Amino acid sequence: MFDLIVRNAKLLDCEDLKDIGVANGVIQEIGKISSIGKEEIDCKGGMVLPPFVESHIHLDTVLTAGNPRWNQSGTLIEGINIWSERKSSITVEDVRTRALSVIHKQLAYGCLYIRSHVDISDPKLTALKALLELKEQLAPFINIQIVAFPQDGIISCPDNQQRLEEALRMGADAIGAIPHNEYTREDGVESLKLCFRLAEKYNRMINVFCDETDDEHSRYLEVVASLAIKTGLARKVSASHANAMALYPAPYVNRLINILKDSEINIITCPLVSSVMQSRYEEWPKGRGITLIKKLWKGGVNVSIGHDDILTPFYPLGTGNMLQAAHMAVHLAQMTGLEEMNETINMITIRGAKALQIEAEYGLEIGKPASFILLSEKTIVDAIRYQSKCRYVISRGKILCESVPSHSNILLKKISK
Ligand SMILES: [Zn+2]
Structure with a gap:
């Protein structure tokens, strides 16, 4: 029966x-x-x-757009500054209420697997506590993964090293890094090595914010891939954004895609947010703001699509609907062929599941x-x-x-x- x-x-x-x-x-x-x-x-x-898989969102920052003020320039740096002000006043209840409201929206849009980054730069780790509680409460029905995300860097902000370890001890599923925001290229590489060391020590996944910049000299993706190969962490490693890749010269891109494929790491692209946040410096010609989704997919790299922010200082729109993110990817990556549109659905389902390492229970x-x-x-x-x-x-x-x-x-x- x-x-x-x-x-x-x-x-x-x-x-x-x-x-x-x-x-x-x-x-x-x-x-x-x-x-x-x-x-x-x-x-x-x-x-x-x-179910749809949201492979990149920040449940700690959702529903804060306009508080304490609107991001008028729309740039990443103004967004980071506003969030720094807002996060000084967060409480467990504040984070919990906003996050749960968004999770209900995501649920209505068919999302049962969510990977959320949580900024651990706050000494009290308030947002992390709130989201770990929610993760446990909803676990029978909705799978939430938490990435300990050091928004202010690891080498540039040494206090974050202890906080990252504390976050992993408290139960974060993955550890992050933001190498392109460290003071120097060398600091960026060092931050990645530290991130991998901690992932090995605590046996966790890795999700790095990688090359989220319009600077074509930002080349940390190769470092992430190389460390994923050397440590054997391979498909447990994901790199979000990788926007600078769109500006690399062709010979380097071709070499890089081979390294990425060999490393088996996942690339997570966030077309809604990146389309408005990137390419703010140039008047003309203006890039599309996203990584080379189609080239990566054709090159055998696992690419998933994240919706990312919802009503935050970084992105003033968003619904939690993964189909909206896929729709934007179809446009920006020019994936209007039938096979290509089918692939964008894979990127919010099975490819997201692969990035989150939940394939055993998914499908x-x-x-x-x-x-x-x-x-x-x-x-x-x-x-x-x-x-x-x-x-x-x-x-x-x-x-x-x-x-x-x-x-x-x-x-x-x-x-x-
Ligand atoms: Zn993000």
Whole structure:
């Protein structure tokens, strides 16, 4: 007896519609199911996908745009300065309320796996405490990973070394670094070595903010890849942003992509935020602000898409909808081919899962946890176009969210008869 049967679902790579049978929170059957379930949902040909994966967000900074003041220049540096002011007044309750509000939005948009960076430059580690509590509270249904992120650097801000260790002891899943923001090139390299040493000591993943700058001389991606090879940490390592790569000359890019592929590290791109934050210096010609998504993908590198900030001093918009981030990637990376658009969906699902190292529990397969999302749309193209909320979001067999599709009654048809 199935607890839940989802009928007439359009699965990727399947022509026929399928039924999915769920019992005890696990996918038991995929095919044509003749028995009756305790609960049934008819997808009517709508797509069923594994849950969306948000591989890069900052839940500690969300919903703070305009407080204490608006980022009028829109630049990264003004954003960092405003956040420095705002973070001096944060409390556990403040972070918790804002983060939970955003997680509920993400849930409605089908996101059940979230990797959040948390700034650990605060001596009291207030935001970290708040998010670790939320992580534990929501763990039965939503998987939150926490990256200890030293916003002010590790070598430039030596106090952050102890705070990083404390954050790892408290339970952060991954450790970060921001080499391009250290005082010198050498300091940047040293900060990465320290980051890798701590990851090895505490057996954690790594997620570096890497080359998030319009300076083509910022070349830390090769250092991250090289350390990932030497330490054997390989696919446990991710590099976010990598914007400077778009400005590197072709011979170097080709060499770099080979190193990245060999290292097996993940690249996480954030097209919404980067499109407005980067390329602020030049009047003309103006870059697109993002890393070379298509070239990396074609070169065999695992690329995932993050939504990143939501209403913060760094980005004054955002909804938590991963399809919105994919939509922006389609535009900026010029990925409008059918295979290319399918790939952008991979970048917010299976490729994100690979970056988060959750593949063992992730995916629409018999024997895996029954966590998946039902969309009204029947094709990838429509999903990217409409960016609708999910009809249903199901985690381990439990329906966590149901949304009613919006409908417009076109009265013009009657009037113009
Ligand atoms: Zn970010």
